[in-house]
Amino acid sequence: MASKLRGIKLKSRKTTEGMHSVKMPAPKTVTIPMSMHIGKPVTPIVKVGSEVKVGTLIAEDTNNLSSPVYSSVSGKVTKLTDVTISNGNVVQMVVIESDGEMTIDENIKKPEINSKEDLVTAIKNSGMVGLGGAGFPTYAKFTSDKPVETLIINGAECEPYITSDTATMVEKSDDIKTAIETIVKYFNIKEVVLGIEKGSDEAQKKMEEVASAIQGMKVKVLPPIYPQGGEKVLIYHTTGKVVPTGSLPIDVGCVVINCSTMAGIGNFIKTGMPLVERCITVDGASVKEPKIIVAPIGTQLKDVFEFCGGFNEEPFSVLYGGPMMGVAVPDLTAPVLKQTNAILALTEKETAVPKETNCIRCGACVTNCPFGITPPAITKAYKNKDAEAAIKAGAELCMLCGCCSYNCPANRPLVQTNKLAKELVREFKMKEANK
């Protein structure tokens, strides 16, 4: 393997490191969005007044890279409402009033898996999406005709603050093991690599135990450098394979799945209980008692923070996910999503309030980019609305990890412009395809 990709050293800020997860009691109401995956939103099959239980299907998947949605509490549907979410899209929400009982749906039963097809159906029915934050429906990674040579499990929790994957590896190692065994069996996979950052000793030990019981599996300990858990970065550092721009991991024989997603799949295989709750790191200097919690999907953030002792001081910003790639939420009625791995309430001191100045051509953005992109070239292409130049400058390759913006002394909005440039390229390609 050639040299390692570049990355940056970040202060870990993991206050909750080494903690065990605590289960949050059922909130009074949950608000469940119909779009917690990258594809088209799903349509609810419940009506106002419908009785639901934990695990009751409330929206079926529609095949367009979507994923079914299940009720996370037992109770009654009180409202179907449209809400504008952080990306500007309007999404339907199912509001369920909990009866506090958390009664499990009696139809929940262990799935019968006898073939590859059964397994893919099971993964689809589990409602699993990429729990690392991407929200890519997991089953869709197994629908390619190309053979899976290597299954890579992403345990490299490289973002500051976040500890939920590590906690899941410690607490749910049996579920992860079941998932690996089943997938390896039906897909006839010869090699399994779990990538984990150095320093998560307990999780590493647990995963090495799992690896010793599975033939062809190994644990690869990686230096704690951001963005170690980026999909292409992880593939390169665990297997040495390079995913070309515009290709998928499966094109080089790899499937990458987050360790929490694996635990969820394992749980579904064992019990038939779909994805209804999430293990989440709640942290940030505003939070009185940082915790790792297990919360029902749809729990409003205000209830989450209340469970964590409330605020020391009013947060300046609240994020879904880590500080490098997370999404800022507009208010605390926002719900816990399937792909929420952390909820951070940051003080003004913790977070950056960048004042933009001219680029001084210091080259920090280029030097720190894991992929060797020149972000200002993308900026220039975007400002000229030149999609072809943006493609040439690497707009599609950019994974929005934020290393450029993080290091920019002039506080240029590089990631923001890269995002816009990606959109420009996407539109351009769609137009080209329709020609």
Next chain:
Amino acid sequence: MENKLHISVSPHIHSKRSTQKIMLDVLIALLPATIAGVVIFGITSLAVVAVCVGVAVLSEFLFNVIVKKQQTISDLSAIVTGLLLALNLPANVPLWQAAVGSLFAIIIVKCIFGGIGRNVVNPAITARVFMLVAFSSMTKAAFPLDSTAGATPLALLAEDKNAVSLQDLLLGNVGGAIGETCAVALLIGGIYLLVKKVITWHIPVAFIATTFIFTLAVHEFDFMLALSLVLSGGLILGAFFMATDYVTSPTTPLGKLIFGIGAGLITVLIREWGIYPEGVSFAILIMNILNPYIDSLTARKMFGGAKK
């Protein structure tokens, strides 16, 4: 509905590196050389520094006011330019000429092109070259207060290779511009910049090493003479503080090496065969102009086979 939360695009944390901090580090790094200059050449050099810095800051301030641009003097880059220009001038330069040079650096070279980061060539270097052409006083170097010598070390060494002692060169007890003579002070500043990661080693090392090797070859491998010539003139100041200017130098290590080697070659060509005794400023200026080409030829290769 409460809606006081701040919304911004990721990343939500920052390295706390800023243009202002970088410029402050450069100023700190220039402090030893400035102090050495004042000690060696007397209080008049302090006046030159004050005029250059003062005019630089004032002209940038007024330019921004007149063209209704956001004020930029707080980024400290105008102070850096003013100080660098002063350190490149002889202590006996008429103060009005220093003021004109400083005005030229800020207005003509920097502000008209769009301010910090937009200049094509290094403002301090270009202003020095402009003054060299415009004012005859620039060709007459100043001399240390207690010195009896009548020429700069580069001129003296051309006559007699033992004319200047290595100790005088290291301590700066020779004729020349205010900030260029004391090699020790400049090296302390240069090491500070390297330690603070403001600059990388590539340009200074390539620049100085190339000058040394080329000089050695020209002078029949007279090691001591080559060493003396490297320590003479504006090479150390130029290599650490002027050639490393982010705006006008390449971003990749390979590009930086090419830039440094090119500057070293041109410096020796001018020193040995040109009509001026010193070539560092011209060398950096020429490499500044070539910089965009070096940059595009040495761009980092992208991961995942973006086709060349």
